[in-house]
Amino acid sequence: MRDRIPVRLPVQANTLEDLRSGDMVSLTGRIYGARDAAHKRLVEAIDAGQQLPIDLNNQTIYYVGPAPARAGHVIGPAGPTTSGRMDVYTVPLLQLGVKVLIGKGYRAREVKEALLEHRSVYLAAVGGAAALLARHITASKVIAYEDLGPEAIHELMIADFPCIVVHDIYGGDAYTRQD
């Protein structure tokens, strides 16, 4: 277990090979914020053979539905939501090249298998630390599905955003208990 390993996003070629379950990482770069409704729409578009509004290859998805921003703040409190609800939509996104998932809580077996198969990782942000996490988000804008309001897809720029590696690309698991 190591503390505050810096990781640039979107991920570069070999970055994920270095990470192990239980490592604490510090993320900097561009990610996409999306939760239930945006996932549903993305997967419906994939199933219908439509072009997606964003290229997901090598990208990072953060399961977040921020609170409204206070004046002078880039974004409102923005902690992770429960990842398990996104399980049913996750495998097709990994097939399209999503490399990093950020949320909190257990993943379904098919998601863990797909992470291993596609050499992607699942990270946890600290639930209940939403105000603090928002300080590490330096820019936020809606880039797709604006009509979904707080559930629209946001492009987020983050700096030194703290996470813990739950599932690494080798099938590791940092949670002490299993669902």
Place this chain on the structure above:
Amino acid sequence: MRVIDVSEIRSVVTKLISRAAFTLPEDYLQALRNAQQNESNFIGRSVLDMLVENAQYAEAESIPTCQDTGMAIIYLEIGQDVHFTGGLLAESLDDAVRDGYRDLRKSVVDDPLLRQNTGDNTPPILHYSIVPGENVTISLLMKGFGAELMSRLRMLPAAAGVEGVKEFVLETVEHAGPNACPPVIVGVGLGSTFDGVAELAKKALLRPLGASNPKTHLEQLERELLEAVNTLDVGPQGFGGQFTALAVHVNSMPTHIAALPVAVNLNCSAPRRATVTI
């Protein structure tokens, strides 16, 4: 008889919502700091550090501790000598939620299947009780749904006894794991009926940390359950450690000869609650 204008209720509840959203209860923060000092798991300790810093930052900036400011659950203990004027009490509570959540996330949908956001976080869940006197005590829980989703109820047979209760509570906390955002507060309801036991478990979350059930056997059960829960090694956010829960609160009521109803309502590491008497 005391006359209270419902506009006063509205303004009091609006303020309670802001206070609970931005400021975690002092008794909870004290328990969190105690855990921070004593947690030996490295990741667990880092998580607790972040939670303490988050609480301080949110309060200083007047921003919510967590983006999920939940559904508002409002308990009113109304003295039977009180008379409300100036409108309908329930409408004043709707208005208070509308005002209080103006700058918070709107997390309520109008129908569990059709799922249109109500746009103002209404309606609140209301519980009224009539008590002696002419005061009104209002308690508020703003319940995030990460922990709510992992809460459970079981109608145990009478023969299951205290062992059956312990097994169900442990199983629930273990199954919830990281999803409920540990360290959690475990509200346990025992007895009553199917509906009543859930309310007992939820009301147990209103009790300040450090206060025990006044009944000796239930105080002992709370201690034993807390110890057992904290040997599960779920730990803060599920990465292991001895602080899976900061408290177990048990509330009980009489029940039927056939049954031992038990409900477990979990609260997360950002417990939003506030109480005021007017």
